[in-house]
Amino acid sequence: MEYNFREIEKKWQQWWRDHHTYRTTEDPSRPKFYVLDMFPYPSGAGLHVGHPLGYIASDIYARYKRLRGFNVLHPMGYDAYGLPAEQYAIQTGQHPEITTNENIARYRSQLDQIGFCYDWEREVRTCDPDYYKWTQWAFLKMYGSYYNTDIEKACPIEELVAHFEAHGTENCHAHGTEELRFTAQQWQEMTKVERENTLMNYRIAYRGRTMVNWCPKLGTVLANDEVSEGVSIRGGYPVEQKLMNQWCLRVSAYAPRLLRDLDQVQWSESIKETQRNWIGRSEGAEMTFQVARSDKSLLIFTTRADTIFGVTFMVLAPESDYVADVVTPDRQAAVDEYIDMVKHKTERERMIEKTVSGVFTGSYAINPITGNEIPIYISDYVLAGYGTGAIMAVPAHDSRDYAFARHFDLPIIPLIEGADVTEESFDAKEGIMMNSSNDLLQLNGLTVKEAIEHTKQFINSSGLGRVKVNYRLRDAIFSRQRYWGEPFPIYYDEDNQPQPLPEEQLPLLLPEVDAYLPTETGEPPLGRAKNWVTANGHPLELCTMPGFAGSSAYYLRYMDPHNDNALVSPEANQYWRQVDLYVGGTEHATGHLIYSRFWNKFLYDYGYVCEAEPFRKLVNQGMIQGRSNFVYRIKDTNRFVSLHLKDDYDVTPIHVDVNIVHNDVLDIEAFRQWRPEFKNAEFLLENGVYVCGNAIEKMSKSMFNVVNPDRIVERYGADTLRLYEMFLGPIEMAKPWDTNGIEGVNRFLKKLWNSFFNGDQLRLTDDQPGAEELKAVHKLIKKVTTDIESFSYNTAVAAFMICLNDLGKLKSVSRGVFEPIIILLAPFAPHIAEELWHTLGHTGSVCDATWPQWNEDYLVEATVRYAVMFRGRPRYNIDVPADTPADEVERIALAHEGAAKWLEGNTPKKVIVVPGKLVNVVI
RNA sequence: GCCCGGAUGGUGGAAUGGUAGACACGAGGGACUUAAAAUCCCUUGGCCAUAGCGGCUGUGUGGGUUCAAGUCCCACUCCGGGUACCA
Numbered sequence A: 001m002e003y004n005f006r007e008i009e010k011k012w013q014q015w016w017r018d019h020h021t022y023r024t025t026e027d028p029s030r031p032k033f034y035v036l037d038m039f040p041y042p043s044g045a046g047l048h049v050g051h052p053l054g055y056i057a058s059d060i061y062a063r064y065k066r067l068r069g070f071n072v073l074h075p076m077g078y079d080a081y082g083l084p085a086e087q088y089a090i091q092t093g094q095h096p097e098i099t100t101n102e103n104i105a106r107y108r109s110q111l112d113q114i115g116f117c118y119d120w121e122r123e124v125r126t127c128d129p130d131y132y133k134w135t136q137w138a139f140l141k142m143y144g145s146y147y148n149t150d151i152e153k154a155c156p157i158e159e160l161v162a163h164f165e166a167h168g169t170e171n172c173h174a175h176g177t178e179e180l181r182f183t184a185q186q187w188q189e190m191t192k193v194e195r196e197n198t199l200m201n202y203r204i205a206y207r208g209r210t211m212v213n214w215c216p217k218l219g220t221v222l223a224n225d226e227v228s229e230g231v232s233i234r235g236g237y238p239v240e241q242k243l244m245n246q247w248c249l250r251v252s253a254y255a256p257r258l259l260r261d262l263d264q265v266q267w268s269e270s271i272k273e274t275q276r277n278w279i280g281r282s283e284g285a286e287m288t289f290q291v292a293r294s295d296k297s298l299l300i301f302t303t304r305a306d307t308i309f310g311v312t313f314m315v316l317a318p319e320s321d322y323v324a325d326v327v328t329p330d331r332q333a334a335v336d337e338y339i340d341m342v343k344h345k346t347e348r349e350r351m352i353e354k355t356v357s358g359v360f361t362g363s364y365a366i367n368p369i370t371g372n373e374i375p376i377y378i379s380d381y382v383l384a385g386y387g388t389g390a391i392m393a394v395p396a397h398d399s400r401d402y403a404f405a406r407h408f409d410l411p412i413i414p415l416i417e418g419a420d421v422t423e424e425s426f427d428a429k430e431g432i433m434m435n436s437s438n439d440l441l442q443l444n445g446l447t448v449k450e451a452i453e454h455t456k457q458f459i460n461s462s463g464l465g466r467v468k469v470n471y472r473l474r475d476a477i478f479s480r481q482r483y484w485g486e487p488f489p490i491y492y493d494e495d496n497q498p499q500p501l502p503e504e505q506l507p508l509l510l511p512e513v514d515a516y517l518p519t520e521t522g523e524p525p526l527g528r529a530k531n532w533v534t535a536n537g538h539p540l541e542l543c544t545m546p547g548f549a550g551s552s553a554y555y556l557r558y559m560d561p562h563n564d565n566a567l568v569s570p571e572a573n574q575y576w577r578q579v580d581l582y583v584g585g586t587e588h589a590t591g592h593l594i595y596s597r598f599w600n601k602f603l604y605d606y607g608y609v610c611e612a613e614p615f616r617k618l619v620n621q622g623m624i625q626g627r628s629n630f631v632y633r634i635k636d637t638n639r640f641v642s643l644h645l646k647d648d649y650d651v652t653p654i655h656v657d658v659n660i661v662h663n664d665v666l667d668i669e670a671f672r673q674w675r676p677e678f679k680n681a682e683f684l685l686e687n688g689v690y691v692c693g694n695a696i697e698k699m700s701k702s703m704f705n706v707v708n709p710d711r712i713v714e715r716y717g718a719d720t721l722r723l724y725e726m727f728l729g730p731i732e733m734a735k736p737w738d739t740n741g742i743e744g745v746n747r748f749l750k751k752l753w754n755s756f757f758n759g760d761q762l763r764l765t766d767d768q769p770g771a772e773e774l775k776a777v778h779k780l781i782k783k784v785t786t787d788i789e790s791f792s793y794n795t796a797v798a799a800f801m802i803c804l805n806d807l808g809k810l811k812s813v814s815r816g817v818f819e820p821i822i823i824l825l826a827p828f829a830p831h832i833a834e835e836l837w838h839t840l841g842h843t844g845s846v847c848d849a850t851w852p853q854w855n856e857d858y859l860v861e862a863t864v865r866y867a868v869m870f871r872g873r874p875r876y877n878i879d880v881p882a883d884t885p886a887d888e889v890e891r892i893a894l895a896h897e898g899a900a901k902w903l904e905g906n907t908p909k910k911v912i913v914v915p916g917k918l919v920n921v922v923i
Numbered sequence B: 001g002c003c004c005g006g007a008u009g010g011u012g013g014a015a016u017g018g019u020a021g022a023c024a025c026g027a028g029g030g031a032c033u034u035a036a037a038a039u040c041c042c043u044u045g046g047c048c049a050u051a052g053c054g055g056c057u058g059u060g061u062g063g064g065u066u067c068a069a070g071u072c073c074c075a076c077u078c079c080g081g082g083u084a085c086c087a
Helices: A005-020 A050-067 A082-091 A096-114 A130-143 A157-166 A184-189 A192-199 A250-262 A269-279 A303-312 A322-326 A329-343 A347-353 A399-408 A446-460 A549-550 A570-576 A592-605 A645-648 A668-674 A709-716 A718-727 A738-757 A772-790 A793-808 A813-827 A830-839 A888-895 A897-903
Strands: A032-037 A071-073 A145-148 A152-154 A203-213 A220-222 A240-249 A281-291 A297-302 A311-317 A359-366 A372-377 A388-392 A465-471 A489-491 A498-500 A580-582 A615-620 A624-634 A639-641 A653-655 A680-685 A691-697 A863-870 A873-881 A910-912 A920-922
Touching: A005 A793, A032 A050, A032 A570, A032 A718, A032 A813, A050 A071, A050 A580, A050 A615, A050 A718, A050 A772, A082 A096, A130 A203, A130 A592, A130 A873, A145 A157, A152 A157, A152 A592, A152 A709, A157 A184, A157 A192, A192 A498, A220 A240, A250 A269, A250 A281, A250 A592, A269 A592, A281 A303, A281 A446, A297 A311, A297 A388, A297 A465, A311 A322, A329 A359, A329 A372, A372 A772, A388 A399, A388 A668, A399 A465, A446 A465, A446 A653, A549 A592, A592 A615, A592 A873, A639 A645, A709 A738, A718 A738, A718 A793, A718 A813, A738 A830, A772 A813, A793 A813, A813 A830
Parallel strands: A032 A071, A032 A580, A311 A372, A580 A615, A639 A680
Antiparallel strands: A145 A152, A203 A220, A203 A240, A281 A297, A281 A359, A281 A465, A311 A388, A359 A372, A489 A498, A624 A639, A624 A653, A624 A691, A863 A873, A910 A920
16 A cells, blocks of 8 residues: 555544544643744735744644643634735725635635644634734723833823822822923813823823824834834835824833843844844933023933033934924024925935935033033934934044034044044944043043943932933834724714723724725725714724734633633633743744733733743744746747756846746746747757756745645645655754755655555564664654754654664564654654554554653663763773773773873773763773 | 854755764666666765775864864854844
8 A cells, every 4th residue: 555645634634623633621630831833914825835834843842742741732823914905905895804714714724734733723813803802902901001110010090190199290100200290289280181191191002192104105104113124014115204193002111121031031042132132221321411591401311421521512303392492593494494304205215315414403502511512403313212312422432423523524522542533433332531521520541331330420419410221112103094903992082082992892893994095084994984983973093903913912812712701811821821832933023022022011910911921932933935946048039948058058047937847857848838938949958858047035926936835735745744844954044945855755754654564554563672673763762852852853854764764674663663653753744643553553643642751771882982081071082882891991991092192191090981971081 | 334143065954072974855876677657775075096995185264272173262254134323
């Protein structure tokens, strides 16, 4: 009987469904393990070959943990809200839900045929009202909360209101209080609307007027992580800065904890570092500069307070509120012109140009230490959103200030001995200070580090300012002017103030609209919905939530997916706690992985979840690149020349569909049918075949290098696909998709099958296993176990091949060693393993077998290499038989040429021999 | 610019500081076959030697530590990823 993977895989997939093999229930008697994949956005292109890489890796781990006796939670779902379905809806008028459901169905069938052990009864879809009810619920909770910086957690906004009533902002530890000051009396005198506006400065979900990334082409705002290099990540459209009223999440309040708690998780150093940079903690000082001949002052932030003696001018961001305070009447026109010019530049233009520009305000500030008057400028190199939107410029020691000073011919005062600032600034924080002493402050002679420390203390004690920690991480903009997303559970009252819907009214269902475009008046698509009002006739919010809303807490919903009363019940949460292994791409480092951590911490503050971090261990699968194939057309002809002959001709390389190329050999007939213009193509062959060229490129439709897993499954079977994807190389490494090696793992499975089948009967003996068999198998158990634990799946697959080769040399294999091999194989190739398992006479699933243990005794080599140790360090290797007695080893060691060289004059006191280990010769 | 990775045969990749190149692909040779496919066996880093044994060299470059370096340290080159007027 041949290895018929089609029949086997179909049969067992059905069997698993019928037997609910992968159904998971909470079972306090067993230890739990939660293995999660980053759920996919179901795009129209279907699952591509890069997706399963991570899914297979996690599936193997989940199956392995189950075999080791863990109760494994391994769910899957869909991140179903997103722009592509909506863009498609705009073009075709088809409801995004229909598109999304079709795509999900396609994904599901593709996933099913690979044989994953997902518990599909726990599936979630972010666009499902039963699911997004809890997204809306969390939003309401955030709306009703503020961040208490004293105890570092979210608290009900009512507590803050009570504090304001009693004390105003005095002794208030709410995130956002620094900017605002009022007394209890003032609070009590505020109108309802004024109070509500005030509270918006503290709510964790708040509506605020902020600078946002506006993408005109998409007609929506975008979060910082959705923009890269001045264009939108989805679509690549230009993005500009715009001041708008938007819903935001106070992620920045959590910045210290998001940074600190990175120590709690087992993530790669690189992804932690990416998050640290994104959070961007910087320690510095805030200082006040008085404006000359005015009662106004400027608050600036600097990390280099030590360079205060070198401040020769100040710069404000064009959007800064200070601008109005300092512009003199005669400069007003010039300033307006400059600000107008900046406003019309897109983010991208601002980045590409990078030319120095700015305008003088007409005012001067007074350096608080030197008393010097210094001019105040406006320039777009200062960002309104960071620090205070105003800086003290030290051209000698900051390259941006230097460029500005050069352009406007401002003085440059070097402050560090030996620093040459005639050509460029000296930015490094090293050296000895100079030009930095007067009656108030003496820094000369100190190192830069000492000077920074000294100045900080001086600033604190002198009342000039205060030491301050700044974070780059900004609040997340949470509104999208889009249709296909979660509606906000918010309405606007008679004063046009946002008000939360009562929790009982959730979910607030996404309404139908007649088109998926903004209204004529420029309102978001929800403006087209009929009766988009509350029971009392109040208008509902027209924006929807962004993609990351639904993906921020999905891992919690899997724990208790059908609960109508809570996102997750305390019981289910206490049992599953957190994700033990999370597998996904690095592209989510600054988006999803920040938002999820934030969301989780918010819920943690209220005790809705019991773990401060959502994902304990994270494994990032590398990106799968495409491997493109080329044919070479001789210029102006319809003749194609094979790769190694092309240098003799003037040729144009043309991308050819990789699906009609096998091992770089072109299927000529398929090529002729591929495109009408190639119907009569002629070929110059080498060795009778047409060899294509290749290149590693991004996987994309236009390069015809997209490989769909369906084709691989069709041709070789799911087990081969699974093994091959793991065999390609380390899971974390980026690598090109190359099907050339797939024959190898397919051959392995066929060999495995054919070695042990004789007709329909297993070709195994019932004898006691021999030493060689035991050695081969225990070697395999050890290797596979340790490799899975360390995610070295590629070497684990190799180990199976080695084992089969070892066993292939034997005349017969006994049942006693064959069974454990099947169990070891089950996580990697579950279908064939299940078939063999049942052929062995088992009636249950191989998924419920027990993972075998290895025994070191069987692994002792006939010859062992010993290293001779000297003062605890291995010095020289000698090979001796494993059973050599200790004194014999000593004699060999001494007699050995190399050993004797250093042992000369040193007589070993004793020689310790441990089988399979190094020999320790103690001097 | 800054921060992370990485560099090993024709290819993907193995190697707790201890025989570099596991395993696989590809290639070459052979067996079986009328033939092909499939399967099996042998060879396969480079150079030299070859009846046979073998010798030299070799992990991006240049140094260093060590009895011993792909692995550790220093300097550099190239490639990939992230990020950027963040004061």
